[in-house]
Amino acid sequence: MTEVTELIRPEGEALDTKEVLLNLGPQHPSTHGVLRLVLELDGEYVERVDPHIGYLHRGTEKLAESFTYTQIFPLTDRLDYLCPPSNNLAFAIAVEKLLGIEAPVRAQYIRVMMAELARISGHLLITGALPMDLGAMTALLYAMREREMIMDLLEMVTGARMHTSYCRVGGVREDLPDGFVDKIREFCEIFPNRIRDYERLMEKNRVFLKRTRGIGVISAEDAIDLGLSGPNLRASGVDWDIRRDEPYEIYDRLDFNVITRGEGDCYARWQCRVDEMRESIRIIEQCVEELPDGPFQIDMPTIAFPVDKEKVHCSMEALIQHFDLSAYGFNVPKGEVYSAIEAPKGELGFYILSDGSPKPFRMKVRAPSFVNLQALFGVSNARYLADMIAVLGSLDPVMAEVDK
Amino acid sequence: MSGEPLDRALIMKRFEGAIEDLGTAHGIHAFAVPPETIVEVCRVLKDDPALRFNFLSDICGVDHHPETPRFEAVYHLYSLPNKWRVRIKCRLGDPPEISSVTGVWRTANWHEREAWDMYGIRFTGHPDLRRIYMWEGFEGFPQRKDFPLRGYKDKLNPFGAEGPPPTQPDLATKEIP
Numbered sequence: 001m002t003e004v005t006e007l008i009r010p011e012g013e014a015l016d017t018k019e020v021l022l023n024l025g026p027q028h029p030s031t032h033g034v035l036r037l038v039l040e041l042d043g044e045y046v047e048r049v050d051p052h053i054g055y056l057h058r059g060t061e062k063l064a065e066s067f068t069y070t071q072i073f074p075l076t077d078r079l080d081y082l083c084p085p086s087n088n089l090a091f092a093i094a095v096e097k098l099l100g101i102e103a104p105v106r107a108q109y110i111r112v113m114m115a116e117l118a119r120i121s122g123h124l125l126i127t128g129a130l131p132m133d134l135g136a137m138t139a140l141l142y143a144m145r146e147r148e149m150i151m152d153l154l155e156m157v158t159g160a161r162m163h164t165s166y167c168r169v170g171g172v173r174e175d176l177p178d179g180f181v182d183k184i185r186e187f188c189e190i191f192p193n194r195i196r197d198y199e200r201l202m203e204k205n206r207v208f209l210k211r212t213r214g215i216g217v218i219s220a221e222d223a224i225d226l227g228l229s230g231p232n233l234r235a236s237g238v239d240w241d242i243r244r245d246e247p248y249e250i251y252d253r254l255d256f257n258v259i260t261r262g263e264g265d266c267y268a269r270w271q272c273r274v275d276e277m278r279e280s281i282r283i284i285e286q287c288v289e290e291l292p293d294g295p296f297q298i299d300m301p302t303i304a305f306p307v308d309k310e311k312v313h314c315s316m317e318a319l320i321q322h323f324d325l326s327a328y329g330f331n332v333p334k335g336e337v338y339s340a341i342e343a344p345k346g347e348l349g350f351y352i353l354s355d356g357s358p359k360p361f362r363m364k365v366r367a368p369s370f371v372n373l374q375a376l377f378g379v380s381n382a383r384y385l386a387d388m389i390a391v392l393g394s395l396d397p398v399m400a401e402v403d404k
Numbered sequence: 405m406s407g408e409p410l411d412r413a414l415i416m417k418r419f420e421g422a423i424e425d426l427g428t429a430h431g432i433h434a435f436a437v438p439p440e441t442i443v444e445v446c447r448v449l450k451d452d453p454a455l456r457f458n459f460l461s462d463i464c465g466v467d468h469h470p471e472t473p474r475f476e477a478v479y480h481l482y483s484l485p486n487k488w489r490v491r492i493k494c495r496l497g498d499p500p501e502i503s504s505v506t507g508v509w510r511t512a513n514w515h516e517r518e519a520w521d522m523y524g525i526r527f528t529g530h531p532d533l534r535r536i537y538m539w540e541g542f543e544g545f546p547q548r549k550d551f552p553l554r555g556y557k558d559k560l561n562p563f564g565a566e567g568p569p570p571t572q573p574d575l576a577t578k579e580i581p
Contacts (some may be wrong), residue, residue: 004491053536054538056489057537059547061547098430125535151526225511226510226511227511238484240484243486298451336491337429338429338491351478351480353466362464364462366461371515377510
């Protein structure tokens with residue numbers, strides 16, 4: 001052994017080293033989409049990281065300026081495509097604040113239920129994808145199996161698996177179908193045991209623990225300074241959840257815990273999300289129990305489409321209402337609003353500036369993944385290139401949301 | 405649960421006429437700040453023990469074309485200890501320029517790069533003001549109101565609008581100090 005070492009490093013002679021620029025991505029499985037990282041490497045150590053984004057930039061904000069408010073819902077689907085109902089909800093709440101209206105209670109329950117299903121769906125992906133980035137394939141396959149159940153539930157309600165466009169200003173598009181409540185009860189029964197499975201799969205996996213525990217630690221001060229939000233912030237020990245601290249919809253009636261962890265490392269971020277799924281199940285169970293009867297859409301013909309689609313074919317008023325809303329939209333009073341919700345990735349905010357017309361004058365999306373991805377700079381003790389992958393995976397950026 | 409709601413007078417008193425009260429819109433107090441003082445105002449808002457706006461939610465550029473002053477930078481701050489939100493607005497002329505607040509919150513870095521990329525708002529003192537979404541060498545600022553939705557026609561973009569790109573190559577490509 002000594003001979004070999006001497007061969008590599010002759011006595012008294014420094015190795016001839018130089019910094020290497022490594023281009024990671026944009027097409028790389030562990031960048032979770034089209035992220036390109038330019039890394040300055042000193043051997044295996046990362047000296048500097050420079051993320052290049054924008055490969056998926058679709059100009060959502062510019063497009064929104066030429067769309068009516070109802071037409072913008074499909075655009076919001078395509079932000080964080082793992083959990084479209086959350087994005088729909090954030091946008092709907094912002095517009096409703098501008099209009100000074102509120103959705104009926106039943107609609108609010110349905111929206112919250114959908115948003116929590118979306119949260120589980122988003123967290124499931126990271127629960128499986130982080131171990132997969134680190135070499136453990138099984139967890140992803142398990143997680144995808146359960147995600148499929150959520151997809152089926154979403155399809156049952158909205159007709160679409162991914163881009164649901166389910167919310168509308170002043171309610172939701174249509175009521176829950178027959179048999180949905182039983183289906184979701186069944187899911188709530190099965191799922192908690194499955195969460196236990198993921199934990200059992202990973203919490204004693206030595207490779208996974210070695211590569212996530214104590215790696216990529218972000219302190220609470222750093223996390224706030226870097227603008228982290230959602231599970232990434234709570235994993236650093238900051239107890240902040242918009243659902244509890246600025247309750248929207250019916251969250252103030254629900255009983256749930258805000259999960260925080262103190263360590264701030266990759267494992268804490270992973271564990272935080274796993275625990276949040278349990279709380280989401282609790283929220284869904286409460287929503288199902290308390291789900292009230294009533295309309296699923298606000299009774300305002302100037303804003304909401306006719307509830308009974310059949311009427312459009314035989315009633316002049318309904319036809320005019322439907323045509324007017326499709327072709328012209330509805331005027332939104334002049335003003336500005338910033339409204340944020342707790343999306344699976346963090347604070348998802350919509351800043352809308354209205355000039356009184358049916359199209360927003362300016363719509364800004366405060367995308368949580370965009371801000372969270374910046375924390376790559378702030379992670380001080382992820383020194384190895386391989387740790388960079390763990391940190392990136394644990395921050396859970398969705399490139400569609402980063403690039404807007 | 406959130407504690408006491410934010411008292412507008414508290415902030416107005418703290419700055420003594422240096423900022424203008426824009427009233428409350430949908431639960432968020434808004435203040436107009438002259439662009440020269442933005443860094444000091446932000447620092448006080450962050451460090452004052454009675455305010456502690458330690459979380460920068462968002463920085464957003466707005467183009468009010470054809471109004472003058474044409475541009476606006478909008479800051480949304482949040483106070484994690486007090487659970488308050490405020491909105492800070494700065495009207496900017498053309499070409500728009502304002503000091504960077506990256507020294508106050510590190511998270512401002514990418515927000516300001518986005519506003520530069522999309523609106524051409526130059527944040528002086530920013531450590532690395534490059535385009536973030538558009539590619540290097542792109543001309544013009546796509547979210548300005550006078551930039552066509554489909555871009556300008558060229559060999560890669562046959563559906564774009566007729567006409568030459570806006571003549572601001574010096575702004576778009578100039579080295580940022």
